[in-house]
Amino acid sequence: MIYAENILICITVPLAVTAAFVRGDARRFMLSSLAGMVLCLLSAYITGYITSLGSLPQDEISIYISPVVEEIIKLLPLLFILYVFRPKDETIFLCAVALGAGFATFENCCYILTAGAESLTYTLIRGLAVGVMHVVSVLALAFGLVIIRRSRLVTLAGVMGALSLSTTFHALYNLLVSGHGAFPYIGYALPLAAAVVLYFSFRRLTGEARKTE
């Protein structure tokens, strides 16, 4: 048993104080990662509530329920930022990666405190696989939102489509790591491979290459 709320306070207070002393993108990054941590706790509450309603084992909760809850929770602040502040594309990506990183950091902290940090392999897997997975899935959402806002015709369909992409990516990862044999290793490699693909296709996917031609 860990006290996740206490851990959240412990991690977020120094970051919140830091955010007061910085300006511009640095502050946006700080606040977004703080939001990511709070959202991680919120999604844990919701998943816990859904678990208490049904009789599904923990494995099935993490495969079928958590990805949907977590991705919807991550989408909401991005939609808020997009429609309330109407920022530039770069700002959306900045907020998205910070949100994903904050979410992953808090989740990793809680897992490490529960399971211990003696094993370097386990710690590396947590960092490189789960951590990157949250960043990649939220980036996919941000990609979708940035593209969708260029056309007023397809907003709802586009948002739902982007959400489905990030949810399935997340669920696929959870499903793979729950398997036996080679499946978990494929699962651990999946977020890193996706991150590499996104990194190299960033400009073309956002249309930057097209604009600068």
Next chain:
Amino acid sequence: MVYQWLGFGCNIVQIAALVVICARTYRRLDRREKYLPTILFLFGMVALMLSELYWLVHGLIRPDFRFPYSSSEISQDGGLLLLAAALVALLGRSRKKMLAVTVGAVCFTLINIALWILWSGEWFKDIFDGIFFTYYVVVVARSIKRTGGLYKREWKCLVLVGAALMAGETLWSFVPEQTQIMADVFNYSVIIAVFLFFLVKIIISLRRGDAPARSLCLAYGGFTWSLFSMYMSADPYYLVPFVGSTVMMVLMHVAMEREVVRA
């Protein structure tokens, strides 16, 4: 067992086809024109690929357990929405009402949804899926009408055949098992005939060099029909429309590529 492995094989072929389609569509993103429809089409295909990949992995890891509404379905619904969005972005919103086409598409889809619920009993999943599917079918039907993909008499035939198929499927659900085989023969004949009709229309349209949007809308229509066919087919026959849907995805890509290249 043989059927199961055959299913995995078809899954892998479709995933491979989708990977190639995604890679080729990605290469077209540097075009100035049609960027938005192309990227929406790409995202739609990625969503369908993830859906198939999830389904394949799920079948290998947890073959005995099926969640009522899993990520495979979420991704497929998302993929359909994105493909519909690509079509809307390509053609723009129409001011014409096209009431007959819209009502016809909605009715046909709603009857299908009712039949899915009757067959599977998964009412939540079928209704939820049905909302997205109805939107997709309406967008596709209206786009075919707008681009003149089908002649008037072809529309009439399609309505008649669709109504007969719905009657056949409903009959199948309520008759005794011995009689079901007759209904099966009729229903599968209709399903295959309409699929072949779309296939021939698309190939003729592509070969003749019709306006690419027309070929694309027809390919969307063929893909939609293959989806309807998959949901209407029982297990041993399911793989036939599944392979058909792979063929239609390839044709959709060919038509989309022509549209982008022409721009």
